[in-house]
Amino acid sequence: MQRPRFELPEALVMEILSKLPVKSLTRFNCVCKYWCSSFQTPHFISNNYHNNLENNNLNLLLSRCDGNTFQPYLSQLSNEKDQNYIVKQNIHLPFFEDDSPSVYGACHGLLCLFDSSKDKAAIWNPSTREFKILPPSSIQRPPYFSPFEETYLTLDDVSFNDAAFGFDSKTDDYKFIRFVTLTFVNSEEEYAHPDFIYQVELYSLRSNSWKEIPYPDYNPNGKTLGNNYVDGICYWKTETGAYLDFRGLILSFDMRNDKFSVLPIPEFVGSFPEYYVDLLVFNGSLGAIVYPLQRIDTSFDLWVTSEGVWTKQFNIKSIPGVVHPLGFGKNGDLFLRDANDEVLVFDASTQELKELEINTYLDHHRFAISLHTYLESLVHINGIQEVEKYVIRQPTRNASNEY
Template sequence: MQRPRFELPEALVMKILSKLPVKSLTRFNCNTSSVYGACHGLLCLHDPLEDKAAIWNPSTREFKILPPSSIQRPPYFSPFEETYLSLDDVSFNNAAFGFDSKTDDYKVIRFVSLTFVNSEEEYSHPHFLHQVELSDSWKEIPSPDYTPTEPNGNIFVDGICYWKTVYGGYLDFRGLILSFDLGNEEFSILPIPEFVGSLPEYYVDLLVFNGSLGVIVYPSERIDTSFDLWVTSEGVWTKQFNFKSISGVVRLLGFGKNGDLFLRDTNDEVLLFDASTQELKELEINTYLDHFRFAISLHAYVESLVRINGIQKLKKHIIRQPARDA
């Protein structure tokens, strides 16, 4: 006899998960429990396939589920087909998370992709539109001319969220950096270092270096790959370092304490490179990355007692810095 299947309400599931240790939660990773940012000890969790987002403090186990979007998405009138198209699909992409000092609260911003089709035709040509939503009440803000190119390739620095984007044509795509100021709620564009060629020739990854926006630039060819680190100050790029090829390494993820580097190798393992000893250390955290090899990102995290609904003075809330290899 088959046992009946019981499904728990989502709110109850989230409440149960919020009481579990971090080590236990990592056992239950799935393709949609994605981390889209860390700020002041808080993590933003977001499901790009569904209208689900939450903010979590692992230290206090406080967990806040953001409300679903209430933004209207009426049928789209197509001048080409001279008829209204029905909404067929909605996806929530490129979320970013940060702190707005003007409102003394945390915000989540995400790009919404809308697909419209002619419901009266069996093989309708889809039409795509984009929206941008800002939490936590999810209000719509004007969409920029550019959209991010990577699902989780964003960083947050000093009140501003950054994403990679591109412009140009076939085999001559040029890189740009799209930014959003959480305080004035406006988008802007920042160029990458001028010497960088077209994107088929170079890869550009965003990161944080000493509290500033930086980029790692490296050629797409895997033979003797070297990495250049550039950091910007008020829109001016300055080259900081050049890292010669480290055997087996295909991508730099970012910097840890004391200038140590987190890397990804050809076996999809995450490594730590000690800059002082020039030694590589395997961190043994690759067991759940098999299907996310191109979506690995590094987020700075400190244990804290910051409340999700706001912050007073950050230094009073920090318990301690994480271990060196945390």
């Protein structure tokens, strides 16, 4: 006698599938048309992302630069402590040639890669392997009339500086913002004194275009650790005053209304010029790692803000030989770089410091080393699948992180 066929309700099937990794869902696209179309709905994409968020399924990328070939690449690390954060694969970025791109985000699993030396940027979903090159800026850069020299100056250089990538929930749009410096000179003078004009350019994924917005009263300075975007707002360090009257500030930009504002850096920092203050995202909130400028053994204070109130999370005392923090991984592990450019990880729960067996002998560009985290996501960006002239993935040869 044939047993009756038991079928689960489609809603329950979709709920179960939404808990699977993106790699599995990509394979299941070919099971049937209904599944394929369901995986592309905003509801399913949101459920899958929030399941990863609840389970803290962080993926780790170490941004690096090959000191021999000068090729930029990303090392994808395991996110399990028992594997000692080994390198699972190296991802090369031929699109950026011999320039090491800055990485912004992640926002809903998307990263923005930006070459600050050129007008070159791309949005990338490392989970679905979708890659979208941003169009060149169409914003006008008109001639500049110098009242001091009483003549029009020639545009000599365009440089791109600090940036951020985030989401505008008001228009359901992903945006990329960058600061631009225009250098003008008098071409008729042999030793011309440069004049600088500043712009802010904002890219919209929805319109696939750029626009200019008013420049704020403050210039961002100093890089952030990994992500500088939290809940619709981007953050940078800035400053005001001379050395003896020096004050650190936080410049913010709201993606929902395209407006800048300024926040004070709290008093816990102490004498600002004597300390490094690195902004970062910690457990979904804006945080700041504070550590002394002059030191032999480095101690770190982590502060996190919630509704404008800063709270000290923990202090790490006297780590010898550490040069710079890189950011946080899973379960509050703090990644660090030492004087020999080796990557270390500090376990806050056990107070243990471990050296990761990650070869950095090719990483002669120490400031190109940075850590980035993202959650898997099915978000579409109207791009193309990774191709070798843009992205090349190479699995590591063995578990000792050789490549």
